Amino acid sequence: MSPLVDLLVGPHGIDRYLELIRPDLTVRDASARAVAVHHQTKRSVTLTLRPNAAWTGFQAGQFARIGVDIDGVRRTRTYSPSCSQHRADGLLELTVTTHPEGLVSRHLRHGLRPGQVLHLAEAQGDFVLPARRPERLVLISGGSGVTPVISMLRTLCDEGHQGDVAFVHYARTADDWLYQREVEALAAGRPNLTVDYVATREGGRHIDERSVRALIGGRDPASAVAAVCGPPALIEAVRAIWQHAPERVLAESFTPPSLNVGDTAADGTLHFLRSEIAAPIAQGTLLEQAEAAGLTPDFGCRMGICHTCTCRKTAGAVRDVRTGQVSTEEDVDIQLCVSVPAGDVALEL
Amino acid sequence: MPTKHPELTPDQIEELGRELDELRNRVRADLGDRDVEYIKRVIKAQRGLEVAGRGLLFAGFLPPAWLGGVMALSLSKILDNMEIGHNVMHGQYDWTNDPALDSKRFEWDTACPGDQWRHSHNYLHHTHTNVLGKDRDIGYGILRMSEDQQWRPRDLGNPVYATLLALLFQWGVAVHDLEVERIESGEVKLSDKRDILQAIWRKGRRQVLKDYLAFPLLAGPAAPFVATGNLTANLTRNVWSFMIIFCGHFPDGVEEFSEEEVENESRGGWYLRQMLGSANLTGNRLFHILSGNLSHQIEHHLFPDIPAHRYAELATEVREICERYELPYNSGPLHKQFGSVVRKIVRLALPGSGSPEPQPETAVPVEVEHSQNARELVAA
Numbered sequence: 001m002s003p004l005v006d007l008l009v010g011p012h013g014i015d016r017y018l019e020l021i022r023p024d025l026t027v028r029d030a031s032a033r034a035v036a037v038h039h040q041t042k043r044s045v046t047l048t049l050r051p052n053a054a055w056t057g058f059q060a061g062q063f064a065r066i067g068v069d070i071d072g073v074r075r076t077r078t079y080s081p082s083c084s085q086h087r088a089d090g091l092l093e094l095t096v097t098t099h100p101e102g103l104v105s106r107h108l109r110h111g112l113r114p115g116q117v118l119h120l121a122e123a124q125g126d127f128v129l130p131a132r133r134p135e136r137l138v139l140i141s142g143g144s145g146v147t148p149v150i151s152m153l154r155t156l157c158d159e160g161h162q163g164d165v166a167f168v169h170y171a172r173t174a175d176d177w178l179y180q181r182e183v184e185a186l187a188a189g190r191p192n193l194t195v196d197y198v199a200t201r202e203g204g205r206h207i208d209e210r211s212v213r214a215l216i217g218g219r220d221p222a223s224a225v226a227a228v229c230g231p232p233a234l235i236e237a238v239r240a241i242w243q244h245a246p247e248r249v250l251a252e253s254f255t256p257p258s259l260n261v262g263d264t265a266a267d268g269t270l271h272f273l274r275s276e277i278a279a280p281i282a283q284g285t286l287l288e289q290a291e292a293a294g295l296t297p298d299f300g301c302r303m304g305i306c307h308t309c310t311c312r313k314t315a316g317a318v319r320d321v322r323t324g325q326v327s328t329e330e331d332v333d334i335q336l337c338v339s340v341p342a343g344d345v346a347l348e349l
Numbered sequence: 350m351p352t353k354h355p356e357l358t359p360d361q362i363e364e365l366g367r368e369l370d371e372l373r374n375r376v377r378a379d380l381g382d383r384d385v386e387y388i389k390r391v392i393k394a395q396r397g398l399e400v401a402g403r404g405l406l407f408a409g410f411l412p413p414a415w416l417g418g419v420m421a422l423s424l425s426k427i428l429d430n431m432e433i434g435h436n437v438m439h440g441q442y443d444w445t446n447d448p449a450l451d452s453k454r455f456e457w458d459t460a461c462p463g464d465q466w467r468h469s470h471n472y473l474h475h476t477h478t479n480v481l482g483k484d485r486d487i488g489y490g491i492l493r494m495s496e497d498q499q500w501r502p503r504d505l506g507n508p509v510y511a512t513l514l515a516l517l518f519q520w521g522v523a524v525h526d527l528e529v530e531r532i533e534s535g536e537v538k539l540s541d542k543r544d545i546l547q548a549i550w551r552k553g554r555r556q557v558l559k560d561y562l563a564f565p566l567l568a569g570p571a572a573p574f575v576a577t578g579n580l581t582a583n584l585t586r587n588v589w590s591f592m593i594i595f596c597g598h599f600p601d602g603v604e605e606f607s608e609e610e611v612e613n614e615s616r617g618g619w620y621l622r623q624m625l626g627s628a629n630l631t632g633n634r635l636f637h638i639l640s641g642n643l644s645h646q647i648e649h650h651l652f653p654d655i656p657a658h659r660y661a662e663l664a665t666e667v668r669e670i671c672e673r674y675e676l677p678y679n680s681g682p683l684h685k686q687f688g689s690v691v692r693k694i695v696r697l698a699l700p701g702s703g704s705p706e707p708q709p710e711t712a713v714p715v716e717v718e719h720s721q722n723a724r725e726l727v728a729a
Contacts, residue, residue: 004563007555007558007559007563008559008563008564008567010456010555010559011456011457011458011552011555012396012456012458016392016396016449017396017400020392020393020396020397069385069447071381071382072380072381072382072383072384072385072386072445073381073444073445073446074445074446074447075446076446300468300471300472300473300476301472301475301476303476303616303619304654305471305472305475305476305653305654306467306471306472306475306476306653307439307440307443307452307453307467307471307654308467308468308471308472310440310443310452310453322370322373322374323374323377323378325378329446331446332446333443333446333451333453335440
């Protein structure tokens with residue numbers, strides 16, 4: 001954007017005008033318009049999105065922050081695209097598993113209609129394939145952890161990858177299997193792709209060395225690179241199988257660390273991310289506790305009026321001392337002087 | 350400071366605080382789509398008026414286009430600064446988590462850098478409202494606005510300074526955090542304020558370049574019409590916002606406080622001070638929007654981070670609370686409230702309270718000065 005245009009549209013910036021013409025016309029803020037919404041399983045929703053010009057793309061395996069406005073509040077969540085990074089039509093595919101308590105996942109399944117616009121932020125994450133694609137690869141996923149892994153598989157197929165690829169997916173029941181038909185279709189014309197879908201609550205075996213060997217023609221698992229995404233137990237099991245070649249495991253945990261939300265003075269840790277300090281929770285507001293930890297956050301009134309101490313909470317639970325309300329939302333601004341921790345908290349301080 | 354209401358007991362003050370907290374929490378819990386839709390509608394209107402205003406001024410050689418352009422651009426700047434900028438920067442929409450409505454990131458279409466405003470206004474003024482010696486909004490360091498402020502001979506110029514401040518209000522606001530009066534008294538050095546000056550220069554320069562160079566040049570032969578149009582729009586916004594803001598705390602009957610009075614003040618005491626130290630303006634819905642809902646100054650000072658379009662609804666309950674505690678609820682039409690502010694500016698140009706009662710001979714020139722001043726402001 002030229003400096004002259006910047007001057008003319010200042011101080012708000014060009015996007016604050018363009019978005020009034022059409023919400024996804026922005027040139028700096030990435031967003032995506034829903035073009036299709038369908039349900040693969042009872043507990044998931046698959047979205048096909050058209051990103052706008054500001055979206056810079058992603059590498060298979062990465063995640064993006066998706067923002068959706070629900071009752072006036074922007075809620076952001078991270079999801080890994082499940083399409084190929086080379087997808088020719090430029091569309092983005094997300095599969096979201098719904099949770100009974102999940103505000104955003106339920107909204108995406110029940111409330112989102114084609115044509116609506118979601119906010120996007122740049123793709124991030126280092127769960128990606130090596131630039132030199134491995135000769136032998138085992139793609140392992142559990143539950144909703146399939147999304148970055150299916151993206152890797154589709155990307156390799158688009159690249160005409162000739163190496164051996166084994167794909168194995170674990171879910172509780174066969175009804176919860178995601179992308180089974182798509183993966184079988186990919187395997188049909190590719191002798192180098194082996195596929196296995198396992199239902200662990202319907203007699204399917206959990207992962208072990210024998211089952212991995214069976215997938216890769218009886219070879220030593222350490223001769224292959226593993227890319228695994230799923231719950232911590234699955235990742236631990238894979239690391240154990242590859243214990244002699246830990247550098248050959250690419251892993252991403254897909255279960256958020258559970259929040260401890262207490263009633264009164266909570267146990268837990270305050271993480272001050274910018275200053276790289278961690279402190280056990282003590283008495284007092286977050287402002288007082290940050291100061292006690294040796295930090296010097298901006299502040300003004302110290303009574304919740306002036307918003308000078310407003311700070312980003314990237315994760316964790318805090319209680320507003322005025323209303324008693326607990327916020328567990330990720331990536332929201334809170335007022336330090338009227339907030340007390342209600343469990344582990346991570347702050348951009 | 351003489352009070353015209355019964356002294357409340359500490360218990361009553363606590364109870365008052367509890368009631369107001371409860372009111373705040375009730376509205377806070379109810380915020381949602383409706384509030385976002387409202388502010389987005391105002392933003393859309395403002396951006397539309399801005400584009401229309403600037404477009405019309407490009408055809409400014411036609412007098413109706415120039416006049417229409419000035420009106421649209423004035424309204425745009427008024428909405429931008431007052432109903433949008435002032436309120437968003439208070440954190441009224443922080444709960445939406447929308448970066449475009451984020452109090453910390455918002456910048457407005459005026460010379461004052463957002464960061465400095467957040468400090469001088471959100472913190473200093475809203476925390477220390479009407480506390481002499483702490484609230485720098487009492488006279489902006491230029492005017493004598495309280496009889497408890499020591500009279501100096503230079504205060505004879507009070508009406509002149511006020512007129513200049515009204516005309517140049519965006520620059521008065523811009524240099525607010527510079528604390529000129531403390532530099533003047535030698536309390537702080539100009540060099541201590543380097544960062545503040547630099548930020549004002551950066552923001553102010555862009556505002557000036559935009560309105561008086563870039564847009565006029567873009568208009569080619571219509572450049573003079575665009576430049577004069579932009580100047581008129583800036584002036585209109587300046588005078589309008591000066592009038593509204595000076596009606597917030599200076600009309601007759603508004604109370605001031607000393608630093609001793611507010612020592613160890615409770616939350617209830619803070620609420621009480623906000624009520625006694627603010628005054629409302631009456632008018633229709635459009636008037637309230639164009640005042641940035643600062644016409645509900647009392648509600649704004651009680652709940653500075655509640656979306657301002659809610660103040661009209663809150664006013665009913667706040668008024669009822671005031672009645673129950675026999676507290677004054679200072680409210681009146683613009684001409685009446687502003688008239689009393691102008692009288693105060695003129696009266697306090699003279700030593701003491703400037704009160705004319707015992708000396709009728711001084712009352713005559715005061716009246717004359719007042720009406721001249723009022724004419725100047727109206728003409729501006």
